[in-house]
Amino acid sequence: MANKKVSYFYAPDASSYQLSETHPMVPERVNMTHELVQNYRMFPHMTIIKPHPATEEQLKRIHLPGYIDYLKKVSPLISNGLVDLYPCLQADDCPTFTGVYDYSASIVGASIACANRINHGRSNICINWAGGMHHAKRRFASGFCYANDIAAAILELLTCHRRVMYVDIDVHHGDGVEEFFYNTNRVMTISFHRHGNGFFPGTGSTAESGVGPGKDYAINVPLHKGITDDQYIFLYKNVLMKAMERFQPEALVMQMGADSVVGDKLGDFNLTNQGHANCLKHALTYNLPTIVLGGGGYSVKNVARTWTLETATILGLELDNKLPANSYFGHLPEDQNLIIPAIKMSNLNSMKEIKAVQNQVYEVLGRTEI
Ligand code: VJV
Ligand code: CA
Ligand code: ZN
Numbered sequence: 001m002a003n004k005k006v007s008y009f010y011a012p013d014a015s016s017y018q019l020s021e022t023h024p025m026v027p028e029r030v031n032m033t034h035e036l037v038q039n040y041r042m043f044p045h046m047t048i049i050k051p052h053p054a055t056e057e058q059l060k061r062i063h064l065p066g067y068i069d070y071l072k073k074v075s076p077l078i079s080n081g082l083v084d085l086y087p088c089l090q091a092d093d094c095p096t097f098t099g100v101y102d103y104s105a106s107i108v109g110a111s112i113a114c115a116n117r118i119n120h121g122r123s124n125i126c127i128n129w130a131g132g133m134h135h136a137k138r139r140f141a142s143g144f145c146y147a148n149d150i151a152a153a154i155l156e157l158l159t160c161h162r163r164v165m166y167v168d169i170d171v172h173h174g175d176g177v178e179e180f181f182y183n184t185n186r187v188m189t190i191s192f193h194r195h196g197n198g199f200f201p202g203t204g205s206t207a208e209s210g211v212g213p214g215k216d217y218a219i220n221v222p223l224h225k226g227i228t229d230d231q232y233i234f235l236y237k238n239v240l241m242k243a244m245e246r247f248q249p250e251a252l253v254m255q256m257g258a259d260s261v262v263g264d265k266l267g268d269f270n271l272t273n274q275g276h277a278n279c280l281k282h283a284l285t286y287n288l289p290t291i292v293l294g295g296g297g298y299s300v301k302n303v304a305r306t307w308t309l310e311t312a313t314i315l316g317l318e319l320d321n322k323l324p325a326n327s328y329f330g331h332l333p334e335d336q337n338l339i340i341p342a343i344k345m346s347n348l349n350s351m352k353e354i355k356a357v358q359n360q361v362y363e364v365l366g367r368t369e370i
Contacts, residue, residue, distance in 0.1 A: 004124040006046040006314055007117055010034055011053075014106035014130050020095050024265055024298045025144040027103070030130045032304035032328045037311050039324035045315045047123070051113040053105035054152065058112060062152045062180070064139045071101045071146065094141035104147035107131055111149035111293060115156035118251060118289040125290045125314055129307050132255045132295030134174040135201065143172065143201060144296075150255060151180040153291055154187055157251045161289075163370065165249035166190065167240065169279050170257020170295040171267035173204030173220070177255075183214040185368075188247045192236060192260075194269065195222030206360040216367045219243060221357060225268040226347035229275030235354050236279050239361050244286055246368045252288040254280060257295025258306040262342055265298035270347065273306040273340040277313045284314065301329060305338050 015030040037043070059068045076096050097103075107130050114126035134150055135143030150166070154177070157164045166181075166189045168174035174191040181187035193204050210218040221239060223232075259267035261276050284290060292314065297303030305323075312319045321338050329335040 004314075005122070006125045007049055007114070007123040007127070008037075008046045008311070009049050009051045009110040009113055009126065009128045011051055011106045011110055011130065014103060014110070017097065017099050017103040019097050019144070023095065023144075026298075026300050027130070029297060029300040029303040030294065032300060033129050033307040033311075035326050035328065036304055036308040036323065039326050040308065040312065040319055042311055042315060042317065045317065049113065051106075051110040053102065054108035054112055058152065059105060059108060059147060061155065062108075062138065062148055067139050071104060074100065090141065093143055094146060100146060107133060108147050108149040108152050111153040111291070112156050114291045115153040118157065118291065119160040125284070125292060127292045127311065127314065129294040132170070132257060132293035133176075134168060134170060134255055134257075134295060135172070135176045137176050137179060142176065145176065148176050148180065150177045150253060150293060154181065154253055157253070157291075158186060161250035162186065163188070163247060163249045164251045164253065165243065165247060166253045166255070167283060168192065168255040168257070168295070169236070169260055169276065170255055171260040171264065171269055172199075172257065172296060173201055174255060175201050175203045178208075178218050181214065182210055182218055183212040185213045185217045188217045188219065188243060188249065188368075190219040190221070190239065190243060192221040192223065192232070194225060194267065196224065206357065206364065209364050216364050219361055219364060221361060223269075223357070224348035224353075226345050227269050227271065227349045228342060228347060229272055229278075231349055231351065231354050232269070232271055233275060233278055235358055237282055238358055240282065242362055242365050246365050246370070248370055249288060252283060252286065252290040254283055254290060254292045255295045256280060256292060256307065256310060258297030258303040259295070261297070261302055261306050261340060263299050263302055263340065266296065267298075268345075270342050270345055272342050273302065273309050276306055277309045280310050281313050301335070302340055304328065305340055309338060
């Protein structure tokens with residue numbers, strides 16, 4: 001979007017943490033993205049900002065103070081045995097690691113900074129690829145997410161915008177964000193995700209749609225493995241168009257989890273990164289002040305490719321499919337290209353089911369009023 005003021009938030013120190021030696025969540029993927037964005041010469045097209053970590057007070061607006069105090073004090077050495085007494089960190093998905101508080105504060109700080117910049121009208125689009133931690137709950141960590149930067153950013157946007165829309169294309173259900181705003185009609189949450197067969201976190205059926213004043217303002221789009229670009233984009237555009245028409249938000253937050261791209265270690269959709277980027281491109285056509293966040297993504301080179309392509313999409317730039325020289329990708333044939341093609345795999349979504357889900361979502365949206 002050549003005429004838009006774009007800001008890109010990047011905390012160089014935040015991505016050097018490791019949840020554990022072999023944990024699938026690798027914060028380094030944000031550094032990989034950063035290097036590709038730099039080497040594709042995108043920096044001159046946006047404002048690069050180094051955000052401050054969130055303060056304790058900011059973290060406690062979203063989280064139970066006792067949980068934040070715990071995060072601040074805990075260390076791998078003293079957490080052994082303690083997790084059973086105070087089970088807010090779940091041993092394998094959310095291990096206690098050195099710097100867990102600083103890591104969390106850094107991510108939340110960047111997403112709050114995105115919101116502030118939008119609130120002051122200084123940017124139209126703000127990017128935080130380290131953000132998008134959609135599972136974190138008020139009282140505990142969940143699904144690799146310790147602090148909910150998305151809820152913090154939305155809360156900040158609500159001080160200046162009547163209605164905020166949240167769209168989540170991570171392969172997992174955005175349960176944490178949904179829960180924070182489940183009973184308000186000032187935030188509409190929309191998550192597309194794999195659902196069923198025990199896929200994490202298990203919530204996110206179309207019937208789960210909000211409570212009290214928030215009834216019908218939580219939208220869920222459950223899908224099966226193997227979905228293709230054509231099916232996904234068809235459903236995504238229809239849902240977004242209808243939701244925009246009904247809700248008329250004043251600001252938009254996009255969670256761009258790249259685990260919905262083909263070849264992910266934890267996800268099993270068949271979306272290309274171009275399909276994934278087209279979802280963002282479509283969202284930007286509504287011309288709303290927009291925060292663009294990262295999220296999941298476990299095949300790290302694919303994550304870097306996807307978020308690089310999406311940074312270019314935001315800037316309205318065309319990129320050469322040949323990756324520029326960089327320190328992460330080597331000389332192997334599979335390391336040469338930006339574009340990730342679809343593969344041959346079974347697709348458990350029929351067009352009939354896609355249309356049925358669409359109609360269920362339309363029914364919920366049809367009951368909303370502004
Ligand atoms: O399915 C689960 C929960 C279990 C308990 C923990 N074991 C490890 C797995 C089953 C029920 N958790 C999911 C969490 C997915 C979080 C996704 C986060 C996001 O992308 O939506 C946003 C950032 C899950 N799936 C796979 C794993 N956990 C997993 C965790 C590991 C692992 C391998 C797989 C943790 C440590 C190590 N390997 C070394
Ligand atoms: Ca999702
Ligand atoms: Zn995910």
